[in-house]
Amino acid sequence: MVRFENVKKAYNDVTVIEDLNLHIKEGQLVVLIGPSGCGKTTTLKMINRIIEPTSGSIYIDGEDITKVNPVMLRRKIGYVIQQIGLFPNMTIAQNVEIIPKLLGWPADKRRKRTEELLHMVDMSPEQYADRYPSELSGGQQQRIGVLRALAAEPPLVLMDEPFGALDPITRESLQDEVKRLQKKLKKTIVFVTHDMDEALKIADVIVLMKDGKIVQAASPEELLSNPANDFVAQFIGKHRLNDGLEIETVEDVMRHDPVTVTKDIGTSESVALMKRKGVNSLLVVDDEGRLEGVVTVDKIRKQGKAGRNISELIDKDIRTIPTNTNAREAFDILIEDKLDYLAVVDDKNKVKGLVTKTSIVKALAEVVWKDNGHE
Ligand SMILES: Nc1ncnc2c1ncn2[C@@H]1O[C@H](COP(=O)(O)OP(=O)(O)OP(=O)(O)O)[C@@H](O)[C@H]1O
Ligand SMILES: [Mg+2]
Structure with a gap:
């Protein structure tokens, strides 16, 4: 035009x-x-x-x-x-x-x-x-x-x-x-x-x-x-995420169902699970649901050995934030530190959710479009 x-x-x-x-x-x-x-x-x-x-x-x-x-x-x-x-x-x-x-x-x-x-x-x-x-x-x-x-x-x-x-x-x-x-x-x-x-x-x-x-x-x-x-x-x-929007803490913008596994899961099983869930990483937790780290599909592909479990491939350096973190602050951390995700944990380090750019955009879109029928 x-x-x-x-x-x-x-x-x-x-x-x-x-x-x-x-x-x-x-x-x-x-x-x-x-x-x-x-x-x-x-x-x-x-x-x-x-x-x-x-x-x-x-x-x-x-x-x-x-x-x-x-x-x-x-x-x-x-x-x-x-x-x-x-x-x-x-x-x-x-x-x-x-x-x-x-x-x-x-x-x-x-x-x-x-x-x-x-x-x-x-x-x-x-x-x-x-x-x-x-x-x-x-x-x-x-x-x-x-x-x-x-x-x-x-x-x-x-x-x-x-x-x-x-x-x-x-x-x-x-x-x-x-x-x-x-x-x-x-x-x-x-x-x-x-x-x-x-x-x-x-x-x-x-x-x-x-x-x-x-x-x-x-x-x-x-x-x-x-x-x-x-x-x-x-x-x-x-x-973004300033006053007036009904978004306050990361709980409003996180995925509530991050895919978690325990570290005794096998490498091929992990890859299959990621494929099925459409994600490229899994949060590794202990028996109580406390966060131990993350394992990515890339790392399994590069270093994983068939028939072994993921325990040696866990990246423990994952950035976590508490559930009451301001959503705007979480967004700024994601953008400024160029991270793909932040794990949201409670005071016992139990996984509550996962914040990704996509999860924030989805939450925003809901607020922004809520009232005018945009699908
Ligand atoms: N007739 C003109 N002679 C010289 N400079 C001009 C003239 N008109 C505009 N400018 C300059 O061109 C630049 C762009 O101006 P423009 O009006 O397009 O800005 P804008 O993005 O619409 O700004 P605003 O948000 O303030 O409306 C400015 O630096 C302005 O000072
Ligand atoms: Mg103008």
């Missing part, structure tokens, strides 16, 4: 976008995120030619956008700017109908569309269509800003921090709405934010930028489980 090829933007000698390559696929909601000044708005505005690249090309549906008249181009692209930008002297209906009107839709078709859109966001047309923006709350105005961008049914919608100044509750409900509209109307959306929670909630793909460059472009799950470098890890770490 949108393709950036070696796009660069410089103001005088200062490069603000450096060799940007990005492919935004049809129907995707792609979130651009990163610190202030990293080039998110610039990237967005180059798509509808409000800003022209210094070099490189941008294609929409295979067509080089420099070949398209910018005014015509913009009529086909919905745009929600960083401030709401409703026209104060126009009614809500007139605001929503700006582009349809420019496109020459007849009045009755425009009105019908406006009513349909207002219903979509639970604002009755009778009540709101003929009011002025100043007679609406901030959240309602932002809703209208979003509707205006969708009014002419553009296949592509650009949104620059559309929910910037909203309270968390209104913000959440608008996020849900955008996600729902995107799925229902199959729109391609490029969405700018600097809020990682927002990105994780709505994105199909998150593009994390820094100093005019893409640091990582990946699905939320990939980003959480495989951050490309320390900057990404930090950026996620800071934003």
Whole structure:
């Protein structure tokens, strides 16, 4: 749908976008995120030619956008700017109908569309269509800003921090709405934010930028489980597992059924068990369930002897954490120490669970998606 090829933007000698390559696929909601000044708005505005690249090309549906008249181009692209930008002297209906009107839709078709859109966001047309923006709350105005961008049914919608100044509750409900509209109307959306929670909630793909460059472009799950470098890890770490989520201790994010064995189990039996359970390591415990160490499939393959048990192959150097460890802290340990897992033990060193990046992502996804039917 949108393709950036070696796009660069410089103001005088200062490069603000450096060799940007990005492919935004049809129907995707792609979130651009990163610190202030990293080039998110610039990237967005180059798509509808409000800003022209210094070099490189941008294609929409295979067509080089420099070949398209910018005014015509913009009529086909919905745009929600960083401030709401409703026209104060126009009614809500007139605001929503700006582009349809420019496109020459007849009045009755425009009105019908406006009513349909207002219903979509639970604002009755009778009540709101003929009011002025100043007679609406901030959240309602932002809703209208979003509707205006969708009014002419553009296949592509650009949104620059559309929910910037909203309270968390209104913000959440608008996020849900955008996600729902995107799925229902199959729109391609490029969405700018600097809020990682927002990105994780709505994105199909998150593009994390820094100093005019893409640091990582990946699905939320990939980003959480495989951050490309320390900057990404930090950026996620800071934003994840913070207040407000119903995740507190590692008990909320661990696997409760780690596969445990005692050390008298044979090597081939261990490998078979791992295969059956779909894991690549087993926690070794004593008869009381106390942790002794871990044995991995790699080690058995390399050093194991057929017909022997695993006792000589146990790695006792496994990192453990107590059950009441803060989930965020566990996540930070995993990422910073580049570990694959942490064993969760009680005060008698009995195994209670296993924290892996996957288990954290699953727990997070549950919290994040719980209320809007995402499977
Ligand atoms: N007209 C301009 N002339 C010179 N520099 C500019 C101009 N417009 C933007 N910049 C610079 O380009 C860089 C990227 O700006 P941009 O607006 O894309 O950042 P952003 O990621 O959207 O930031 P924010 O999160 O604060 O909105 C910044 O360093 C900014 O100062
Ligand atoms: Mg910006």
